[in-house]
Amino acid sequence: xxxxxxxxxxxxxxxxxxxxxxxxxxxxxxxxxxxxxxxxxxxxxxxxxxxxxxxxxxxxxxxxxxxxxxxxxxxxxxxxxxxxxxxxxxxxxxxxxxxxxxxxxxxxxxxxxxxxxxxxxxxxxxxxxxxxxxxxxxxxxxxxxxx
Amino acid sequence: xxxxxxxxxxxxxxxxxxxxxxxxxxxxxxxxxxxxxxxxxxxxxxxxxxxxxxxxxxxxxxxxxxxxxxxxxxxxxxxxxxxxxxxxxxxxxxxxxxxxxxxxxxxxxxxxxxxxxxxxxxxxxxxxxxxxxxxxxxxxxxxxxxxxxxxxxxxxxxxxxxxxxxxxxxxxxxxxxxxxxxxxxxxxxxxxxxxxxxxxxxxxxxxxxxxxxxxxxxx
Amino acid sequence: xxxxxxxxxxxxxxxxxxxxxxxxxxxxxxxxxxxxxxxxxxxxxxxxxxxxxxxxxxxxxxxxxxxxxxxxxxxxxxxxxxxxxxxxxxxxxxxxxxxxxxxxxxxxxxxxxxxxxxxxxxxxxxxxxxxxxxxxxxxxxxxxxxxxxxxxxxxxxxxxxxxxxxxxxxxxxxxxxxxxxxxxxxxxxxxxxxxxxxxxxxxxxxxxxxxxxxxxxxxxxxxxxxxxxxxxxxxxxxxxxxxxxxxxxxxxxxxxxxxxxxxxxxxxxxxxxxxxxxxxxxxxxxxxxxxxxxxxxxxxxxxxxxxxxxxxxxxxxxxxxxxxxxxxxxxxxxxxxxxxxxxxxxxxxxxxxxxxxxxxxxxxxxxxxxxxx
Numbered sequence: 001x002x003x004x005x006x007x008x009x010x011x012x013x014x015x016x017x018x019x020x021x022x023x024x025x026x027x028x029x030x031x032x033x034x035x036x037x038x039x040x041x042x043x044x045x046x047x048x049x050x051x052x053x054x055x056x057x058x059x060x061x062x063x064x065x066x067x068x069x070x071x072x073x074x075x076x077x078x079x080x081x082x083x084x085x086x087x088x089x090x091x092x093x094x095x096x097x098x099x100x101x102x103x104x105x106x107x108x109x110x111x112x113x114x115x116x117x118x119x120x121x122x123x124x125x126x127x128x129x130x131x132x133x134x135x136x137x138x139x140x141x142x143x144x145x146x147x
Numbered sequence: 148x149x150x151x152x153x154x155x156x157x158x159x160x161x162x163x164x165x166x167x168x169x170x171x172x173x174x175x176x177x178x179x180x181x182x183x184x185x186x187x188x189x190x191x192x193x194x195x196x197x198x199x200x201x202x203x204x205x206x207x208x209x210x211x212x213x214x215x216x217x218x219x220x221x222x223x224x225x226x227x228x229x230x231x232x233x234x235x236x237x238x239x240x241x242x243x244x245x246x247x248x249x250x251x252x253x254x255x256x257x258x259x260x261x262x263x264x265x266x267x268x269x270x271x272x273x274x275x276x277x278x279x280x281x282x283x284x285x286x287x288x289x290x291x292x293x294x295x296x297x298x299x300x301x302x303x304x305x306x307x308x309x310x311x312x313x314x315x316x317x318x319x320x321x322x323x324x325x326x327x328x329x330x331x332x333x334x335x336x337x338x339x340x341x342x343x344x345x346x347x348x349x350x351x352x353x354x355x356x357x358x359x360x361x362x363x364x365x366x
Numbered sequence: 367x368x369x370x371x372x373x374x375x376x377x378x379x380x381x382x383x384x385x386x387x388x389x390x391x392x393x394x395x396x397x398x399x400x401x402x403x404x405x406x407x408x409x410x411x412x413x414x415x416x417x418x419x420x421x422x423x424x425x426x427x428x429x430x431x432x433x434x435x436x437x438x439x440x441x442x443x444x445x446x447x448x449x450x451x452x453x454x455x456x457x458x459x460x461x462x463x464x465x466x467x468x469x470x471x472x473x474x475x476x477x478x479x480x481x482x483x484x485x486x487x488x489x490x491x492x493x494x495x496x497x498x499x500x501x502x503x504x505x506x507x508x509x510x511x512x513x514x515x516x517x518x519x520x521x522x523x524x525x526x527x528x529x530x531x532x533x534x535x536x537x538x539x540x541x542x543x544x545x546x547x548x549x550x551x552x553x554x555x556x557x558x559x560x561x562x563x564x565x566x567x568x569x570x571x572x573x574x575x576x577x578x579x580x581x582x583x584x585x586x587x588x589x590x591x592x593x594x595x596x597x598x599x600x601x602x603x604x605x606x607x608x609x610x611x612x613x614x615x616x617x618x619x620x621x622x623x624x625x626x627x628x629x630x631x632x633x634x635x636x637x638x639x640x641x642x643x644x645x646x647x648x649x650x651x652x653x654x655x656x657x658x659x660x661x662x663x664x665x666x667x668x669x670x671x672x673x674x675x676x677x678x679x680x681x682x683x684x685x686x687x688x689x690x691x692x693x694x695x696x697x698x699x700x701x702x703x704x705x706x707x708x709x710x711x712x713x714x715x716x717x718x719x720x721x722x723x724x725x726x727x728x729x730x731x732x733x734x735x736x737x738x739x
Contacts, residue, residue, distance in 0.1 A: 026671075054601075055588045056675075059699040061688055070686070072673065076585065076601055083673075105588030105709050112705075116421075128161060131414035131738060132301065133265055135168035140300050141422055158381055160398070160410055218387050221394045221416050222735055223441035226523050230512075233505045248389045266394060266415040269386050295434060298426070299419040320523060 004028050005082045013050070017043060029070075029083035034096045037086055038123075041102050044073065044082065051075045052082055058099075058109040060117045062143045067094050067119055088119060098124040116141040170268050174309075178267075181307040204338075210254070210280060211334040213242040217253035217277060219270065222260030224287040227320040236323035241330055250276045255333075256310075257326075261289035261296055262303040274310045282337070284329055285312045288319045295319065379407055386415045390493055390724045393734030404719045409712055416738040424698045428664050429455055430530060432695070436685075437524040439700065440736040443482035445474050445515075446678040448528040453609050454674030454685035455530045459667035461659055467532030468611045469652045473545070474518070474527065475610075475676075476641040476648075477511055480552070482679035483634045484508045486731040490631065491563075493728035494572045500563070507555060510548060517541055530665065532658030542649055549642055549649075556638055573627035577714040577726035580625060587709045591681025593730055596633045597625035603677035614651075615644050627729040634731075664693050673701075680731055681707060700739055704732035 010030050014022045021036035032040050044052045052073035060069045066087045074081040088094035098121035099106040110121045111130040118139035120127060129136070138145050220228055232238045232246070247253040250273045262270060274283070285306045288294035293304035306312055313336060316329035379402045386394040394415035400408040420439065424432045436447040449471060456463065463471075485508060488501035512522040518541055519527040519534070527534055563569055579589070584597045594601060602619045604612040620636035622629030669691045675684030681703035688697040707730055715723050 053585050056673075056682070057684065057686065057699065057701040059686060061697045072686075076599065079606055103588070104583070104586045105706055108705065108709055128164065129414075131417040133168035133171050133414070134161070134164045135172055140419065158398075218389055223438055223524060225393070226441055229505070230509070230522075233509070234502055235506070235509050246389075260394075261416065261418055263415060263417060265417065266386060269415075273387060295438070296418040296420075296423065299423060301414075301417050301419055322522070 003080050005080050010082055014040065014043070029085050031085050031087070034086045034088060037084075038097050038099060038102065040084070041071075041073075041099050045102060049078075051077050052080075053077075055103045055105050056081070058106055058113065060113045060119055062117060062141065064143060065089070067091075067117065069096055069113065069119060071099070093120065094118065095120040095122055097122050100124050115139070118142060167268075171264055174267055174271070175264050178303075178308045181305065182309075182311045185311045185313060207338050211242075211337040213244070214255040214282075214330070214333075215245055215247050215253050216243060216255045216257050217247060217250040217273060219256055219273065220259040221262070221266065222289065224259035224290070224320045227323055227326065228257060228259040228286065231323040231326050236327065238327070238330075241327065241334075243330070250274075251278060253277055254281050255284065256281070257284045257286055258290045258306050259286045261294065262306055262309065263301045264303055265301065267303055267309050270306075271309050282313045282333060283310055284314045284316060284326075284333060286316050286318075286326060286329070287321055288317060291315045291317060377402060390728070392489060392728070392732060395732075395734055395737070399720070399723070401720070406715050406718055406720060406723055409715060409723075411708065411711065413734070413738050416734050418739070420739045421698055421700060425694055425696070428693050429667070429695065430663060430665070432698070433529065434524075434526050436700075437526055438735055439702065439739060440678070440680065440683070440704070440733045441524065442485050442733050443478045443679045444524045445478040445527060446482075446676065446683060448526065449475055449610075450674065450676045450678065450683045451685050452528050452530050453676055454672055454687050455665075455667065457674045458670065458672035458687050458689055459530075459665060461531050461661060463532050463610075463659055464656045465611075465653045466655045467657045467659070469648055470533050470537060470657060471528060471610055472612065472615070473645055473648050473652075474515075474525075474533075476644050477514065479641050479679040480638050481508050481511045482731075483638050484511075486679075487631060487634055490627070490725065490728040490731070491569070493724045494569065496568075500559070503559065507552060510552075514541070514544060514548065517544065529658060529661075531661035532656070534658070536657050537652075542652070545645070546649055549645060553639070553642055556635065556642075560635055569631075570628065572722075572725055573631060573729070575624070576627050576718065576722050577729065578624060578626050579710055579714050583710060583713055584625070588706045589681070589710055591678070591703055591707065592630055592633045592637060593681065593707050593710070595620065596622035596629040598623060603675060603682060607675070609674070609676055615647050617644050627725055630729045630731075666691055666693055675701065678703060680704060680733070680736075683736075702736040702739060704734075704736040705739075708732055708737060 006028060008024065011022055011024055018036055018040055021033045021040060023031050044050050052075045054074045054076050056072040056074055058071050060067055066089045069086050071084045072081060086096055088096055096119060098110055100110060108130060110124055111128065113119050114121065114127060115129040115131050116139055230236060254277065256274060256277065285291050289296065290306050293302050296302045297304055303309060314329050314333045316326055318325050379400050382399045382401055384397045384399055386396045396412045396415065398410040399406055420435050423435060433448055433451060436451045437444045439447045484504040488504040491500045515525060516522055517538060519525050579597045581598045584594050584599060598621060600619060600621050605619060617640045620633050622633050667689045669689055671688045673684055673686045675682050683703050684701035686699040686701065687695050690696045711727065711730065714726055
């Protein structure tokens, strides 16, 4: 059974190395400050006892005050999963550091989030639209996008 | 030539994408009304004066008995279209022997799937490349009016906004029997047509629409 | 001869567009291929030609009303998408499905897995050059499965059968006897089919060693399903994260070693046999009782979020749902297998010829409805 690591466990494992960056957000997921996101992801991927090497999905949700980007990773060795979240408060050009260098599967999923939600990922090698054409007006999955 | 793992593309893909985006926006802006049925383009007076000669009958029989389809199966209706050509509901017994990969060698376009605005210039280009006489069957609810996805931001509400359609086959997806019935209706329609008139002399609604795929010669 | 000068041929790479409507790309998929002669240097995949905005449409419909939309995602195996969505909603709303409903779900999920693999193997062999014959033989078996589905729910494809809390109708009386008669027939057919193709020289020459995907790259990209298992990753959600009643059945998980196209073909054939084994066990144990929990037609799950996933025929298919206690989901993200499996294509293809590109692409087994959503 793939057990989801509870938020308390993850925070306790990470708080030694990243004291300010991590805090709980709900029972199962952890809120990470966007500046330290690549470092946390790298640590989760390579550290002993963690080894989260398989990325399930990357997506974004538009709560009207902020955008929340959600990542879920699974460890095939220990059969556990973890959910990370990060927030960007601005509606005009929100941006988050990219994980494309750490997980290759993050490449297209981040492009999809940029295309449909408008969140740019700093450090992404090829930040272009993937589903809609260049010149499309706006980002359709936002809550305030009208046709 | 050696293969470099880290090398990116040798062309500027962003510029190519921007050009294509402009064509899509132009097409979207210019398509407001549906294109009417090709059988209605002929004036009513002209219709009464046309009497089918025996030569017309032979030519019509030849055309309707060996319809070769061009490839256009974007989505789910493609599954039922493949089933129509498969051994159980054999499409070959109606003359639809082969699926031609090149539109220049085909005379029927069965549109089996949802049309999106990003795809629309490509379908228009394939329709333009088919040689006369050519017919179109709009298959499935998405082909007729956009179907279950009609309110989507990227969905064209029906193929008849982009190309003229002869027969509409409803269903989501239509059973192979329904598609075969649609093909038989098309064959009857071809049998009624006058085979010989020159369609380029008659008023053609397609000629009045701006064609974004044609480049301006004067620059 | 000593007086002959060496003439070196200057070559330049050129870019070829394999357009959206093409006979070998399964659906509307477009690639710009950079070629040096026949050897592929690089590809740039482009999608969006079937992007219908399903995620946005789901925000405007009720939870039950979105089930037909999920059918149209992976249209080659529609029952699996319904199941994934309902598993996610049941996790969000904490609904328990009765036993009979669970067993029916397992039987239909395994049937659609066999149907999907018939299509996948058939089209890969079609692309490799066996134009028509294995494809139509396998399609015949798929048509027999269509007959069984029609007996069950009235539709051949795009079934719309699984509901939140169970299934929509009970099994008709003639269904289980017909299925019992069908299973040994299909077993015999698969054995005959493998007898012809397992040691076929052309298949081995075209598929063995071609398009190798190593284990590290596969894990890094997030690949799942038969594609990952052929590369040696022994991960199957039916065993590692069991949903429904899969923990009561015994089945093996076939894996490959090299990660080439031939291994993917073998893994899919073995998976078909394992699915028949599961159906055999499930038919004997179907209990009586209700087939659906008492769930209202318009449900309002409590505010929160959930991620439910299944082992679909192509890999891990999941739905991430966020609810704000209203009748429609606030946000629904579809973790689609084909989109993520396609990430590996660029690395598998570099250095091979154009004909191999087609076979490799066919062996990944994607459906554009899922890629573009």
